Amino acid sequence: MLDISDLHVSVDNTEVLHDINLHIGPGETHILMGPNGSGKSTLLKSIMGFDAYTITSGSITFKGKDLTDMPINERAHLGIGMMFQQPPAVSGLKLGKLLAATSHRGEDAIEALAQSVNMEHFLSRDVNVGFSGGELKRSEVLQLKVQQPDFLMLDEPESGVDLENMSLMGKEIAGLLEKDVRIVNRRKSGLIITHTGYILDYLNADQGHVMINGQIRCHGNPREILRVVKEKGYGECLRCKQI
Numbered sequence: 001m002l003d004i005s006d007l008h009v010s011v012d013n014t015e016v017l018h019d020i021n022l023h024i025g026p027g028e029t030h031i032l033m034g035p036n037g038s039g040k041s042t043l044l045k046s047i048m049g050f051d052a053y054t055i056t057s058g059s060i061t062f063k064g065k066d067l068t069d070m071p072i073n074e075r076a077h078l079g080i081g082m083m084f085q086q087p088p089a090v091s092g093l094k095l096g097k098l099l100a101a102t103s104h105r106g107e108d109a110i111e112a113l114a115q116s117v118n119m120e121h122f123l124s125r126d127v128n129v130g131f132s133g134g135e136l137k138r139s140e141v142l143q144l145k146v147q148q149p150d151f152l153m154l155d156e157p158e159s160g161v162d163l164e165n166m167s168l169m170g171k172e173i174a175g176l177l178e179k180d181v182r183i184v185n186r187r188k189s190g191l192i193i194t195h196t197g198y199i200l201d202y203l204n205a206d207q208g209h210v211m212i213n214g215q216i217r218c219h220g221n222p223r224e225i226l227r228v229v230k231e232k233g234y235g236e237c238l239r240c241k242q243i
């Protein structure tokens, strides 16, 4: 589904990502870990196609199509969706209007989806304006439920979410990734950035990757990576090729 080859990305003329290679097949969920400032969000935003992130060499291919010169809206149309670490607030635009404008769903269908994540009272509020940390994340999940992307990128879905809401979020994200569908029939894929690994309590991930200083330095079993990082820190990921 997603193929990244020899990717180099610059921000403000400074190279942030160096020689990234990543393959995510249909139905697979991958976890991305790494220290603060190592380039994880930069990778997600480069895949989404934000202007500030310049691909200086290498390629990103999604469903066989080269994304390099494709605008964000076309990438979203092709099936890429993203939950931001810090979603932007949009004054003057109601959440309900945004959801109606970005989908073919009617008011009743949007209301039902909003109820499923306890967000029905937020449809008449400006997008993300004054939302609490947990409300922001539920708003992002709601937008993804409306979009139903084939490839989900989640940037720290656990941050700012209380335990009760984490359970709701975890189950919703597992649903978006079709974890209830048999693996041979599952088509939805995901790439999830996590520092804590709490999301792994709600869904199985197939692969884990560790990014350090703009390079993916380690691949392996996500839970094993989490255990080693908790016990020994990211330095261990530089010492071993494969956890």
Ligand SMILES: Nc1ncnc2c1ncn2[C@@H]1O[C@H](COP(=O)(O)OP(=O)(O)OP(=O)(O)O)[C@@H](O)[C@H]1O
Binding pocket: 011, 012, 016, 034, 035, 036, 037, 038, 039, 040, 041, 042, 043, 052, 085
């Ligand atoms: N728009 C930008 N302008 C300048 N520098 C940027 C920009 N975006 C990212 N960077 C820099 O690129 C580096 C990687 O940032 P990024 O947000 O990708 O890290 P991260 O691994 O997601 O970190 P964290 O775990 O703290 O969220 C950082 O040094 C950051 O300051």
